[in-house]
Structure formats: C-alpha cells, structure tokens
Amino acid sequence: MTDTPETHTDRKLPPTKRSIPIALIRAREKVMGPIRDMLADTGITEQQWRILRVLEEFGPLDASTLADRACLLLPSQTRIVQTLSEKGLVTRNADDRDRRKQTVAITEAGKSIIYDNLEEAEAIVAHMEKVIGREKLNQLLDILEDFQNL
Amino acid sequence: MTDTPETHTDRKLPPTKRSIPIALIRAREKVMGPIRDMLADTGITEQQWRILRVLEEFGPLDASTLADRACLLLPSQTRIVQTLSEKGLVTRNADDRDRRKQTVAITEAGKSIIYDNLEEAEAIVAHMEKVIGREKLNQLLDILEDFQNL
DNA sequence: TCAATATATTTAACATAGCAAATATTGTGT
DNA sequence: ACACAATATTTGCTATGTTAAATATATTGA
Structure with a gap:
C-alpha cells in the first residue's frame, strides 16, 4: 500500500459564502x-x-x-x-x-x-425596520456586541 | 402664548450606540x-x-x-x-x-x-465559535443575508 | 532637577474605497 | 458596411485604511 503524496489541492476549504468577515x-x-x-x-x-x-x-x-x-x-x-x-x-x-x-x-x-438631514436619516432606518423587522435588527445588534469580547 | 422658536438643539437624535452601520x-x-x-x-x-x-x-x-x-x-x-x-x-x-x-x-x-495558512485561519474561526457560539454565528449570518433585500 | 519612559497625536508611505470619465469591444438597426 | 447604443474593464482623482515612525508633552524615579 503506497501513500499518495498530499498536495494542497486535496485539502478542502471552508466556503466563503458563510464567511463572517x-x-x-x-x-x-x-x-x-x-x-x-x-x-x-x-x-x-x-x-x-x-x-x-x-x-x-x-x-x-x-x-x-x-x-x-x-x-x-x-x-x-x-x-x-x-x-x-x-x-x-x-x-x-x-x-x-x-x-x-x-x-x-x-x-x-x-x-x-x-439636523437638516435628520428626517431623511430616520426614513432610512424606518425602511430597514420595515424590510428586516425591528426584532431581527435588535437581535443583530445584540450579537454584534458579543464580538467585542473577541 | 408665544411660540418658542425651534432650534435644532431642541430635536433629539437617535443614539449612535445602537446604530446598525x-x-x-x-x-x-x-x-x-x-x-x-x-x-x-x-x-x-x-x-x-x-x-x-x-x-x-x-x-x-x-x-x-x-x-x-x-x-x-x-x-x-x-x-x-x-x-x-x-x-x-x-x-x-x-x-x-x-x-x-x-x-x-x-x-x-x-x-x-x-494552504500554508489554512490551519491558522481555521483556528481563528474556531476561536470565534468558542466565544460567541456556533448558534449565534449562524443566526447572525442568516440576518445579514436579509440585508440583501434592501 | 534631569534623564529615561510613557502617553497623545500627528506625519509619512503605501494600499484600498468610491465615484466619474475614458477606453475597448460587442451588439443592433438600417 | 456603418453609425449608434450597450457592455466590460480600466484610469484618474480624492478620501480613507493601515502600519510604522516622528513629534510633543507628561510622568517617573534616581
């Protein structure tokens, strides 16, 4: 039984699709x-x-x-x-x-x-809450805070 | 009754602490x-x-x-x-x-x-999973995907 | 007091971000 | 074939990211 020499092409990489960064x-x-x-x-x-x-x-x-x-x-x-x-x-x-x-x-x-742009800024946030949901956004902010412990 | 002229200092800003960006x-x-x-x-x-x-x-x-x-x-x-x-x-x-x-x-x-740095890269991810938890990381990735609908 | 250290900020140098314009190539209608 | 619009990529310019070194002021200990 002969060992096949391992080349880097044999090794598998984690997918970039679910990469945090x-x-x-x-x-x-x-x-x-x-x-x-x-x-x-x-x-x-x-x-x-x-x-x-x-x-x-x-x-x-x-x-x-x-x-x-x-x-x-x-x-x-x-x-x-x-x-x-x-x-x-x-x-x-x-x-x-x-x-x-x-x-x-x-x-x-x-x-x-x-202050001249305050209303427009609030509208942007409102739209984000509408699409994603305030619940998830708060959840997101909570998780993101955890990264400070790295 | 006289109206006090509204200056921008009277208006309140949302806190940056919970700002998504x-x-x-x-x-x-x-x-x-x-x-x-x-x-x-x-x-x-x-x-x-x-x-x-x-x-x-x-x-x-x-x-x-x-x-x-x-x-x-x-x-x-x-x-x-x-x-x-x-x-x-x-x-x-x-x-x-x-x-x-x-x-x-x-x-x-x-x-x-x-591939020369693959092990170290994997170790970094492992540490992140250890501190934050795989559960929350997956949750995070899911929520982040929702942002593509903006 | 004074030299050695530590701290706060800036400069320097190079790489990237972001937007607009330029370039090169392809596709379309006549 | 040819003018014209559409597509893919590159260039130019200004602003920021990033690290290391320089500068200026404060602090500490002999």
Missing part, C-alpha cells in the same frame, strides 16, 4: 447605499458624518475617545478632522491641563448639516 | 484583528487574500463576477489583481469569445499562500 462587508455595503446617497447631497463623506454625529451626541471629545466612538483610526481621523475644521464644521483646541490632547467640538454649522 | 463596522474591526495578524506574516493584504480565496473556491472568473464574490469594487480590483499578477499569484487573460472580458485565475504560488 465577508457577510459583514456585504451587509454593510447594502446598508450604506442609501446613506451614501443622502450624504452625497450634503457634500460630506460617511466618515465625516460619523464624526459630526458622535460629537453632537457626546459633546466635545479628545481625539482618542472620538476615534473610538466614531470607529476611526487616529491617523485617518486626524486628516478628517482637519478637513472638517477647514469647512468650519468643527473646532480643535489643545487641552489646558494636558497639552498633548486635542479637544474637538462641533460648530453650529456642523450641527445644521446633521 | 456603526455596529457593523465595530464587529468587523474585531473580526479582522486576528486575521490581519495572520496576513501580516504572508505579505498580502486582506483584499488580496479575499481574491485568492474566491479564485481557489470557484476557479477562474471574469472580473465582474470576481469583484462581486470578493466584495470589491471593480476599480479597486483592477489594481489589486495587477499587484497580485506582478507577485505571480494570479494570471490574467482576455476571453477569446468576448475580448472585453478578463479572466483571472490563481497560480500554484497563489494556492500555496492559502
């Missing part, structure tokens, strides 16, 4: 579609929107906290905040106690962008 | 952490990995189909495939019937990269 990307693309359409009219990007949105919800934040809540890496955020600052939508100031820290705050102009 | 990003970041560590050693990126992975599963594909299955935009894919081609991990050939189409195929060198 890919499924997450796919869903995200679908979700972002209408949101991007909305943002296209406002002249700001998805990430810039997240920063404004977080600042409006939590008030002025230091860079690290802001990056965490807006799901951005610090280097990206640095550039985005600079752009937003040039547009007059946020301000940046060094903290008095710790001058390494930068405190970012939203301006009135920044708030206007959010 | 943000939750999807957060989960994705966590999932990709260990995967990126793995890929760092192989010298290829996450997207390059997806392309190799899809080509190995489905065989040679035209650009459009590949982009769809690997969740990449065509312009991005064009450039990624070019780098993969320069690395000798894939080949590119014009279709004989329709010379507009480009058929992309994985090479032996490309396959090796996948």
Whole structure:
C-alpha cells in the first residue's frame, strides 16, 4: 500500500459564502447605499458624518475617545478632522491641563448639516425596520456586541 | 402664548450606540484583528487574500463576477489583481469569445499562500465559535443575508 | 532637577474605497 | 458596411485604511 503524496489541492476549504468577515462587508455595503446617497447631497463623506454625529451626541471629545466612538483610526481621523475644521464644521483646541490632547467640538454649522438631514436619516432606518423587522435588527445588534469580547 | 422658536438643539437624535452601520463596522474591526495578524506574516493584504480565496473556491472568473464574490469594487480590483499578477499569484487573460472580458485565475504560488495558512485561519474561526457560539454565528449570518433585500 | 519612559497625536508611505470619465469591444438597426 | 447604443474593464482623482515612525508633552524615579 503506497501513500499518495498530499498536495494542497486535496485539502478542502471552508466556503466563503458563510464567511463572517465577508457577510459583514456585504451587509454593510447594502446598508450604506442609501446613506451614501443622502450624504452625497450634503457634500460630506460617511466618515465625516460619523464624526459630526458622535460629537453632537457626546459633546466635545479628545481625539482618542472620538476615534473610538466614531470607529476611526487616529491617523485617518486626524486628516478628517482637519478637513472638517477647514469647512468650519468643527473646532480643535489643545487641552489646558494636558497639552498633548486635542479637544474637538462641533460648530453650529456642523450641527445644521446633521439636523437638516435628520428626517431623511430616520426614513432610512424606518425602511430597514420595515424590510428586516425591528426584532431581527435588535437581535443583530445584540450579537454584534458579543464580538467585542473577541 | 408665544411660540418658542425651534432650534435644532431642541430635536433629539437617535443614539449612535445602537446604530446598525456603526455596529457593523465595530464587529468587523474585531473580526479582522486576528486575521490581519495572520496576513501580516504572508505579505498580502486582506483584499488580496479575499481574491485568492474566491479564485481557489470557484476557479477562474471574469472580473465582474470576481469583484462581486470578493466584495470589491471593480476599480479597486483592477489594481489589486495587477499587484497580485506582478507577485505571480494570479494570471490574467482576455476571453477569446468576448475580448472585453478578463479572466483571472490563481497560480500554484497563489494556492500555496492559502494552504500554508489554512490551519491558522481555521483556528481563528474556531476561536470565534468558542466565544460567541456556533448558534449565534449562524443566526447572525442568516440576518445579514436579509440585508440583501434592501 | 534631569534623564529615561510613557502617553497623545500627528506625519509619512503605501494600499484600498468610491465615484466619474475614458477606453475597448460587442451588439443592433438600417 | 456603418453609425449608434450597450457592455466590460480600466484610469484618474480624492478620501480613507493601515502600519510604522516622528513629534510633543507628561510622568517617573534616581
């Protein structure tokens, strides 16, 4: 009895169809579609929107906290905040106690962008709840939270 | 009775904490952490990995189909495939019937990269199943599929 | 006090995302 | 055959993702 030499073509791969990373990307693309359409009219990007949105919800934040809540890496955020600052939508100031820290705050102009599009944003969420169901969406959010334990 | 003029500061925003787009990003970041560590050693990126992975599963594909299955935009894919081609991990050939189409195929060198890291990849999935539970992961995949109906 | 460390943020460099326009090839009607 | 519309892919441009290195300020211990 001779052993057949094992080549990698013999080994089986798990299917990409039920891959968590890919499924997450796919869903995200679908979700972002209408949101991007909305943002296209406002002249700001998805990430810039997240920063404004977080600042409006939590008030002025230091860079690290802001990056965490807006799901951005610090280097990206640095550039985005600079752009937003040039547009007059946020301000940046060094903290008095710790001058390494930068405190970012939203301006009135920044708030206007959010509230001018609030209804449309709510409509997008409403549509998602209608198609998928509020039940499942909450279930989804719960499961997604579990990933923070990885 | 005088009406107080309504300013946008009076209106309430839904919390970002339970935002689907943000939750999807957060989960994705966590999932990709260990995967990126793995890929760092192989010298290829996450997207390059997806392309190799899809080509190995489905065989040679035209650009459009590949982009769809690997969740990449065509312009991005064009450039990624070019780098993969320069690395000798894939080949590119014009279709004989329709010379507009480009058929992309994985090479032996490309396959090796996948199979050399197969065990580690499986270990990452196993860990995810252990922490979150296979039940919830399947539930998650089911719900994420619903998003394609948006 | 002062050098060594640690922390917060930014810069640099390269890869990808996303959109619009250009290119190449095919199909269609006349 | 030929103008014209449709399809498949690539290019160009700007913005962001990602990692490593640089910068600036704070903190700590001898």
